[in-house]
Amino acid sequence: MPSVALIRSLPDSYHRALVREGRPAIDVEMARAQHDRYRGHLAGAGYQVEVVPTDENQPDCVFIEDTAVVLGQSAVMTRPGAVERRGEVGPVADVLGRRLALGYIVEPGTMDGGDVFIAGDTVYVGLSERTNRAGIDQLAAAAAEEGLEVVAVPVHDTLHLKSAVLPIDAETVVVTPRAVDEDPLAGLRIVYETEGERHRFSALPLMDGTVLVTANAPETTDLVAAMGHVVVPIDVSQIQAADGGLTCMSILI
Numbered sequence: 001m002p003s004v005a006l007i008r009s010l011p012d013s014y015h016r017a018l019v020r021e022g023r024p025a026i027d028v029e030m031a032r033a034q035h036d037r038y039r040g041h042l043a044g045a046g047y048q049v050e051v052v053p054t055d056e057n058q059p060d061c062v063f064i065e066d067t068a069v070v071l072g073q074s075a076v077m078t079r080p081g082a083v084e085r086r087g088e089v090g091p092v093a094d095v096l097g098r099r100l101a102l103g104y105i106v107e108p109g110t111m112d113g114g115d116v117f118i119a120g121d122t123v124y125v126g127l128s129e130r131t132n133r134a135g136i137d138q139l140a141a142a143a144a145e146e147g148l149e150v151v152a153v154p155v156h157d158t159l160h161l162k163s164a165v166l167p168i169d170a171e172t173v174v175v176t177p178r179a180v181d182e183d184p185l186a187g188l189r190i191v192y193e194t195e196g197e198r199h200r201f202s203a204l205p206l207m208d209g210t211v212l213v214t215a216n217a218p219e220t221t222d223l224v225a226a227m228g229h230v231v232v233p234i235d236v237s238q239i240q241a242a243d244g245g246l247t248c249m250s251i252l253i
């Protein structure tokens with residue numbers, strides 16, 4: 001299990017973060033308080049939390065997960081699908097490069113880390129508005145060197161794969177119905193997010209065995225708890241307002 005959590009502090013410019021639909025009023029101070037509590041949960045679970053300084057020119061930089069994919073002893077730095085976010089990668093590479101060997105997704109490939117999760121020896125990668133086929137092929141080559149196989153998952157009705165498919169443990173995912181092509185997920189145990197909570201549930205399994213979950217999805221959380229998981233709800237309303245969830249604010253090494 002990873003034991004270092006890399007996070008990035010939230011900039012004052014966060015109210016200008018990218019959003020898919022509309023322009024929600026984002027309360028930056030509340031977002032920062034929620035991010036601080038998230039950090040507290042990571043530390044409380046036993047992670048050594050390392051903070052990459054913020055960048056006011058990158059309103060989305062708190063979503064550090066999108067800049068890198070950790071594959072065992074190496075990491076692949078991404079080429080984010082949103083051009084505006086490409087400047088986020090360098091400072092994270094500087095910090096990650098002190099711990100891991102680095103590879104890079106290069107043009108014409110694009111990838112956001114929010115499109116990737118690993119279960120066993122399989123790397124599931126969303127084919128999405130942010131991650132293209134060339135990016136997936138490049139990641140597959142790097143993953144093969146770590147003995148991992150890549151499976152592409154077409155994403156239809158959401159930003160990233162992990163906006164709609166949330167790993168809970170080594171074989172279980174919570175899935176938003178009709179948001180992704182589910183055929184490639186065969187072999188994983190699927191629990192469905194309830195209709196009333198569509199796109200609200202997010203989760204991050206922590207090294208102490210607990211699962212951090214979004215506080216505004218209590219019905220789906222109950223389904224996860226009923227499987228025997230110890231769930232810890234956290235309010236991240238101002239992170240969700242900018243299309244973020246619980247995985248996106250850290251890179252676990």
Ligand code: CIR
Nearest residue numbers: 018063114242243244245248
């Ligand atoms: C974006 O649109 O890129 C950000 N506002 C949200 C990114 C969320 N990232 C993630 O869930 N991995």
